[in-house]
Amino acid sequence: MKILISWIAYNNDFDAGEVNESGPTYNFHNYFYEEEEGYDKHLLLAAESSENLRITQLQNKLERDFPQHQIEPKIIKINDPIDLREVKTKVEPILLDLSEHQIDIFFSPGTSIMQVAWYVCHSSLGLNTRLIQVRPSRYSENDEPERLIMDVDTSDIPKGIILKQKHLGSKTYEHVEDYLITESIKPVYENASKIAETDNITTLIHGETGTGKEHLARFIHDNSIRSEEPYIPINCSAFNDNLLESRLFGHKKGAFTGANEDKDGIFKKADGGTVFLDEIGDISPYMQQALLRVLEEKEITPVGGTPEKVDVRIIAASNKNLVQLCKDDEFRWDLFYRLNVAPLELPSLQERGKEEIEKMINFFIDQKKETLKKSTKLELSKEAKSKLVNYGYPGNIRELENLIERLYVFTEDEVTENDIPRFVKENDNEKSLLLDDIEKGHIKYVMDLYNGNQSRSADAMGIVVNTLKSKMEKYGLVREDFL
Numbered sequence: 001m002k003i004l005i006s007w008i009a010y011n012n013d014f015d016a017g018e019v020n021e022s023g024p025t026y027n028f029h030n031y032f033y034e035e036e037e038g039y040d041k042h043l044l045l046a047a048e049s050s051e052n053l054r055i056t057q058l059q060n061k062l063e064r065d066f067p068q069h070q071i072e073p074k075i076i077k078i079n080d081p082i083d084l085r086e087v088k089t090k091v092e093p094i095l096l097d098l099s100e101h102q103i104d105i106f107f108s109p110g111t112s113i114m115q116v117a118w119y120v121c122h123s124s125l126g127l128n129t130r131l132i133q134v135r136p137s138r139y140s141e142n143d144e145p146e147r148l149i150m151d152v153d154t155s156d157i158p159k160g161i162i163l164k165q166k167h168l169g170s171k172t173y174e175h176v177e178d179y180l181i182t183e184s185i186k187p188v189y190e191n192a193s194k195i196a197e198t199d200n201i202t203t204l205i206h207g208e209t210g211t212g213k214e215h216l217a218r219f220i221h222d223n224s225i226r227s228e229e230p231y232i233p234i235n236c237s238a239f240n241d242n243l244l245e246s247r248l249f250g251h252k253k254g255a256f257t258g259a260n261e262d263k264d265g266i267f268k269k270a271d272g273g274t275v276f277l278d279e280i281g282d283i284s285p286y287m288q289q290a291l292l293r294v295l296e297e298k299e300i301t302p303v304g305g306t307p308e309k310v311d312v313r314i315i316a317a318s319n320k321n322l323v324q325l326c327k328d329d330e331f332r333w334d335l336f337y338r339l340n341v342a343p344l345e346l347p348s349l350q351e352r353g354k355e356e357i358e359k360m361i362n363f364f365i366d367q368k369k370e371t372l373k374k375s376t377k378l379e380l381s382k383e384a385k386s387k388l389v390n391y392g393y394p395g396n397i398r399e400l401e402n403l404i405e406r407l408y409v410f411t412e413d414e415v416t417e418n419d420i421p422r423f424v425k426e427n428d429n430e431k432s433l434l435l436d437d438i439e440k441g442h443i444k445y446v447m448d449l450y451n452g453n454q455s456r457s458a459d460a461m462g463i464v465v466n467t468l469k470s471k472m473e474k475y476g477l478v479r480e481d482f483l
């Protein structure tokens with residue numbers, strides 16, 4: 001198909017409230033639309049809803065005067081028509097959607113920033129685009145308007161082609177940067193890739209701690225049209241309400257004691273990009289309400305300030321079961337549905353199976369050799385490897401990664417069964433689902449980590465020493481075993 005695309009010319013396409021037959025859009029249809037076998041469709045763009053009426057008026061007039069021309073109006077919400085980043089982010093996906101076709105961009109109508117955005121998209125996306133300009137009759141030699149094709153080179157390594165390839169499913173996900181994408185999580189990454197290509201879809205990632213939620217969020221951002229814009233992660237559970245509100249939305253000078261100057265929040269800093277809200281299940285009802293407003297109105301209110309529009313993609317994650325939290329009245333259903341538009345679920349390491357655990361072990365052995373700058377690669381005896389493969393990994397990939405690091409640090413030669421930490425050796429059966437077993441295992445893990453030092457272990461677990469002692473007694477654990 002051959003498609004014409006352009007903005008309506010808010011001023012020149014109209015005259016005293018009527019469609020201006022000398023305006024650029026009408027003129028184009030009058031003189032050029034049927035040239036070179038003609039166009040199959042004109043995608044006519046208008047920014048903001050106040051132009052709704054105008055675009056319909058123009059469409060009606062064109063369809064009446066040129067019945068064979070097909071006009072497809074498209075209203076695009078643009079908060080700031082002179083913000084290049086915003087305009088570009090909005091038109092890019094439209095062009096990418098048309099990537100199979102020849103696209104003629106009628107360059108002249110619109111603000112100068114809209115023109116720059118066309119130029120950037122034309123030269124960088126690598127799509128089959130041409131930039132078309134019209135020389136008005138008063139400047140042409142034969143008193144007729146003249147159509148000109150602008151001579152602008154396009155990129156040789158087009159981003160658009162890369163996006164298109166992904167769309168066609170030709171990309172493999174075996175290695176993404178320093179990550180190993182094993183069989184069981186390939187479908188998750190494939191879905192994430194599709195989600196990434198659709199701008200502004202809110203995503204909720206669920207998975208136990210250490211399963212790679214943050215990495216998946218980053219992957220979505222990096223593969224979206226926002227990849228050049230900021231990506232800002234925040235762990236919501238690390239802040240109380242006041243702090244979280246100010247971190248997310250910013251504050252105005254004097255809003256509270258110590259607010260000596262205006263400060264932008266994360267949503268403002270990430271404008272145009274992506275915000276990753278980790279541990280979303282831990283936020284208070286007050287913050288849930290505030291986030292719902294961001295999702296619904298696309299605006300934030302800095303503490304002590306007035307509402308401001310933001311354009312941010314939100315990715316949220318939780319290791320808690322949000323449906324259950326909703327049923328228990330601890331999480332708002334309306335917020336859950338808003339976040340859960342495109343859910344992704346990361347399996348625990350144990351669910352991925354022993355074969356994949358072994359692949360992850362080998363992967364980290366290779367990776368850590370490089371990052372820890374070791375001259376030789378860690379060797380595991382058969383028994384040691386079997387212990388590692390059969391362990392339950394309550395801390396998932398993070399725990400496996402730490403274990404391999406620890407073995408690199410403490411073992412000189414081949415790793416034997418004796419070098420494997422006790423909590424791993426003793427937990428080489430299937431992971432129990434009993435909370436007590438997990439707590440016991442975790443206490444052993446931490447005590448082992450701190451060589452039996454109870455006060456450091458208690459500190460690390462966020463409990464007081466007496467609580468640790470009574471829990472150890474309950475589980476029949478003795479300090480001496482960890483020294």
Ligand SMILES: Nc1ncnc2c1ncn2[C@@H]1O[C@H](COP(=O)(O)OP(=O)(O)OP(=O)(O)O)[C@@H](O)[C@H]1O
Pocket residue numbers: 178179180181182207208209210211212213214215216278319397398401
């Ligand atoms: N597929 C993978 N390949 C290699 N390393 C991984 C992979 N997934 C996660 N990791 C590593 O595991 C660790 C934990 O990952 P990440 O922080 O993304 O998990 P998380 O689910 O967000 O954790 P939490 O719930 O604690 O926030 C990180 O060090 C990360 O580099």
